[in-house]
Amino acid sequence: MxxxxxxxxxxxxxxxxxxxxxxxxxxxxxxxxxxxxxxxxxxxxxxxxxxxxxxxxxxxxxxxxxxxxxxxxxxxxxxxxxxxxxxxxxxxxxxxxxxxxxxxxxxxxxxxxxxxxxxxxxxxxxxxxxxxxxxxxxxxxxxxxxxxEVVLPSSHYKPLTELLSQSVSSQLDSNWPDLIMLIDETTTAESRQEVANNLVKLFLSQGLVKEFLDVLFKLELEKTPEPNTLFRSNSLASKSMESFLKVAGMQYLHRLLGPIINRIFEEKKYVELDPSKVELKDAGCAGLHRQQTESDVIQQSSSLLQSYLSELLTSILQSASYCPLLICQAFHQLHHRVQERFPDTEYRKVKFIAVTSFLCLRFISPAIMSPKLFHLREKHADARTSRTLLLLAKAVQTIGNMDTLACCSKEPWMVRLQPAIQQGITQLKDFIMKLVSCHESEDFGLQTRMRLQCGTMEKEGFLFLHRTKDKCIPMTSPFKKYYVMLSKDTLSYSRTQHYKKSSSISLLKIRAIEKVEEKCFGSANVMQIISSEDSGQQETLYLNCKSVNELNHWLSALRKACSHNTNAMSCYHPGIYKADRWSCCHQKEETDPGCDKTRHGVTLQEWYDPLDPDLEAQLIYQHLSSVQHAMRDKYYKLRELQGAQETDSITDQKKVDGLTKLFSILQDLHDAHAAVEEEERLKNKNVFLELQT
Missing domain, CATH: 2.60.40.150 (C2 domain)
Incomplete structure (x- = not known):
């Protein structure tokens, strides 16, 4: 427990x-x-x-x-x-x-x-x-x-996990995915996001997330007669797909958006297309002797936005080669199901819009508007940069909607971007066709699987490095440039990429990988790798990255590579030992225990990161327990609606048995929790009696 x-x-x-x-x-x-x-x-x-x-x-x-x-x-x-x-x-x-x-x-x-x-x-x-x-x-x-949360041993959740797995693996060819349908129908809007997160993570741990999403796609399509509103509501299908992209595609998103977001933050250009919002005093001068006019500002802004948009679209087109295989497969299923549901020629764009409604409107655009919330930047954008990001996100949303006229009718000043947006729509269609057909290529599938299994732990590049063995940090900058390589078993570094002499640390000896406080080195992008030698002596390696994006990728790769280490530290010092004391907690002994808890989870939450299926099963159990009466009522109402139709009595009996089995499993888990609570109550009572004695 x-x-x-x-x-x-x-x-x-x-x-x-x-x-x-x-x-x-x-x-x-x-x-x-x-x-x-x-x-x-x-x-x-x-x-x-x-x-x-x-x-x-x-x-x-x-x-x-x-x-x-x-x-x-x-x-x-x-x-x-x-x-x-x-x-x-x-x-x-x-x-x-x-x-x-x-x-x-x-x-x-x-x-x-x-x-x-x-x-x-x-x-x-x-x-x-x-x-x-x-x-x-x-x-x-x-x-x-x-x-x-009290999480019971895995054996208690096995029946619930197996029942949920059966509900998606055996119902794909059925018109009635009963258990998932009942969960969908009885989950309230307030709890839908949390339930979607838990279900996605549980099915990821079982290797059935594709099947789970496919069932939700079918359910959503069956109750959506109008294709223009498809996946636009906050249904369980929409929330689950959104959660899946954030869990499975965070590293993909960073690689896709990182360069363009960094460019916009660094350039800090004034960009504005709306004449009612143009501020000439913020735009600067066109030359030494001439103040910019409103027309100059808008023309310059249009050129800048088209440049940003062109760079982003090029990055999106190239990303088909490194998009995670699981995301490609999910979009293939979505594309295929929508085409089946709306086969008419007049709806030929719907299968593309279904993909872009998630990829552009719920994933890429929100990350452009709020890069800090997606860990692309460490701080929020200033007002000028924020406006540029918003305009770029609007352009991406327009491309995702695949309708330039609707946008330009609401915001006529966007018409300047219309040619670039129209070209972007064509490019995005080509990208989607590549994306949904990627899984059909055996070579692509093999390469992607290899990249997911071992390639994510292989990383290399130039970093600034400082190594210490019980040494004080000097007053001047201690960092020197090294070429750092992370392989399956070791972390090595040398002066250049092909330098013969190199030093290395065995990954099995690493005890913690953590960030260092900004005040220590004057940089917010420093991480420390704490390892132990055979003699028991502790060593700390400091790595200074160029950006928060690079820092997150190294933290993610190293923590993933060391996720199974048995000697991991439970606490660490986020500061440095200098002037006979720790800068973080002011403890005077260098061997004093750390003042902050270590974080062994990875930074970029990808689907192949270590999951905790028992915790997710516990949270799903709690939700199902709270709605089991509503599920029973909903089930019998659905049966009454189908009463006038001919039904297969054998199939119907299986559904009743499945529902009865679910309630039995929930009761068993309730009894197990009650037994744990009673055991703790008796334990606390015995302690109280001993104290009285």
């Missing part, structure tokens, strides 16, 4: 609710944020802090009533008494320092008894501010939920 204790989620919103006059009178505090900018609004974002970890939301521009609808998950530290979760709201500024707008503090120990807190919370001032500001800073709508 394993206990996942104190995994809590902070979900936050901030908006002006539509409420009645009576309830408004009961809640008399203001819900609007302070206005910090000259335009009479703010550019707010949320910063959440707990136990040394900090997460930030996206920035909502020019709003005192923003909506984030984001959530972050923290791991609760049971050793901290009266620990606090701080939710702060800040006004983002491009030039000056960010302005503090207020905060809410939560005592996590109190949350243990309540399990959940939800509602409007007044933003309070910083301690340094006078209390007269309290109550005048607006309010934040939050939902905090504490989850205490």
């Amino acid at each position: 394993r206990r996942y204790k104190g995994r809590f989620t902070c979900r936050y919103q901030f908006w002006l609710m539509e409420i009645s006059h009576e309830s408004f009178a009961a809640k008399c505090w203001r819900r609007d944020l302070a206005k910090k900018d000259r335009n009479g609004a703010s550019d707010p974002f949320v910063r959440v802090r707990y136990n040394g970890k900090t997460y930030e939301s996206a920035v909502v521009k020019k709003s005192c009533y923003p909506r984030w609808n984001e959530s972050f998950e923290f791991e609760l530290d049971g050793t901290l008494a009266d620990s606090l979760l701080s939710v702060e709201v800040w006004d983002w500024d491009l030039v000056s320092r960010n302005d503090f707008l207020g905060k809410v503090l939560f005592n996590i120990n109190k949350l243990r008894s309540a399990q959940q807190e939800e509602g409007w919370f007044r933003l309070g001032p910083d301690k340094s501010k006078h209390r007269e500001y309290e109550g005048n800073l607006g309010s934040l709508r939050l939902q905090l939920r504490l989850r205490d």
Whole structure:
């Protein structure tokens, strides 16, 4: 038995609710944020802090009533008494320092008894501010939920996992994939994303995610008479495919978008096509003696956007060769099912739009608009870069919709990009045809499988490196350029790529791979590799990467290569040992235990990363237990609807038996959990009696 204790989620919103006059009178505090900018609004974002970890939301521009609808998950530290979760709201500024707008503090120990807190919370001032500001800073709508998961041994989940596996592997040729259909019909909109994530990960661990997605495709197509609305709702099929792409294609996305995103961030060009939003003072001068006109700005912006779009489309076309095989197969199934459902000539574009609705609208475009949320950049974009990214994402969405007229009718100023967009639609169709036919090539399949099985652990390139054996870090930069190579068994490095002399570390001796605090070396892209020699002496190797994208790829590759090491450290120092103390926790002994927990999971969540099927099965069990009565009612309603039709009594009996088996499995798991709870209760009672004695 394993206990996942104190995994809590902070979900936050901030908006002006539509409420009645009576309830408004009961809640008399203001819900609007302070206005910090000259335009009479703010550019707010949320910063959440707990136990040394900090997460930030996206920035909502020019709003005192923003909506984030984001959530972050923290791991609760049971050793901290009266620990606090701080939710702060800040006004983002491009030039000056960010302005503090207020905060809410939560005592996590109190949350243990309540399990959940939800509602409007007044933003309070910083301690340094006078209390007269309290109550005048607006309010934040939050939902905090504490989850205490008890994961039983694998044998308890085997019947549930087998039943779910049978429901997708044996129902592909049937018109009634009963169990998955019932899950689809009874899952609420609030829990759909979480259920989709759990099911995708469980079927990935069973090697049946293609079959699972195919069943969902069939279900969605059967209840969608109008092809124009296909996969546009937040159904279980849409959420599952979206989750699958994020889990299976994160490294693919980084390779695809990394260069163009970095270029846009580095160039910081002023780009604007909408005449009503052109700011000539921001655009700069056209020459030494002439201020740019609005027409100059729009023409220059159009050229820049076409350049960015051309580079991105070229990258997309080339990506068919390295797109993960599993994603190619999923898109092939989707393309094939849509073509079967809508075979008429007038719907010939629908099979392409079905693919682009996920690839472009739910995967590539969101990553372009918010690169930080997809780990493409370490910080949010400034206002100028953010606008460029938004315009590029709009162009990609238009190409994904394969309809230039609809976009140009709503936003006429996009017409300047119409030729580039039309060319992009043709290129995207060619790319999709390559993508959905990739799995048919035996050579491609073999190469991809080899790349997925062993190639992901092979990585090489120039990095700046520093190696220490119980040495202090010098004041000057200790890093030197080396060619680093990660193979199946070792991490080696030498002065040049073909240098005869090289040093190496056995992967089996690596105990931790972690990031280093930015203040240590003045760079946020430094990682440390902690290993042990045969003598027991500990050694640390520091690697300085060029960008956060490169850092994430090295972390991912190294952690994957060392995922089965048995001597992994449970804690580490995120700082360095310098001036007779650790920079992170100020402990004076170099051998003192680390002050932060190690993270042995990989950074880029790919489908072939180590999964935890028992935890996913536990979460699915919880969901099915909560909706089992609704599933039973839904099943009998569906039977009544089919009563007028001729049914196969043998097939119908199998469905009843399957449903009965599911409820029996859920009851067995409930009994097993009850036995564990009773055992813990008796154990705690015995401890109490011993203390009394």
